[in-house]
Amino acid sequence: MNATSSTAAQVVARPTTEVTVQPHPALCPDGLVFAARQGRKLVDELLAHGIAIEHACEKVGACATCHVHVREGGESLAPADDEEEDQLDDAWGLDAQSRLSCCVKVRAHALVIELPLYTKNHAREK
Ligand code: FES
Numbered sequence: 591m592n593a594t595s596s597t598a599a600q601v602v603a604r605p606t607t608e609v610t611v612q613p614h615p616a617l618c619p620d621g622l623v624f625a626a627r628q629g630r631k632l633v634d635e636l637l638a639h640g641i642a643i644e645h646a647c648e649k650v651g652a653c654a655t656c657h658v659h660v661r662e663g664g665e666s667l668a669p670a671d672d673e674e675e676d677q678l679d680d681a682w683g684l685d686a687q688s689r690l691s692c693c694v695k696v697r698a699h700a701l702v703i704e705l706p707l708y709t710k711n712h713a714r715e716k
Pocket of ligand 1: 644645646647648649650651652653654655656657677690691692693
């Protein structure tokens with residue numbers, strides 16, 4: 591087996607976790623359930639499954655446009671660090687279940703995600 595086929599086999603074998611995205615009028619009108627690859631950033635898995643969530647800072651935790659509410663399963667995630675908490679302060683519709691999806695890595699516990707109606711950028715345009 592060469593290095594390329596070995597890498598491909600590892601990608602295929604990565605365990606997955608069920609992620610449910612609640613309906614959102616613009617980004618996901620019918621809602622979506624998909625198998626997210628564990629260890630990957632939640633924002634990358636949302637994008638890979640057709641959810642066009644904003645990620646203005648290119649997923650480095652510096653813009654808060656990738657804000658989501660983790661309605662179920664949030665307790666299984668690594669807690670937000672101080673930098674994520676600081677960015678979340680600017681998120682539209684912040685609540686106790688708010689996370690930056692670029693700062694969350696999918697683990698083994700299923701997640702239920704609600705996408706906020708607006709992002710920080712949209713709210714500013716209103
Ligand atoms: S993409 Fe900018 S904070 Fe997540």
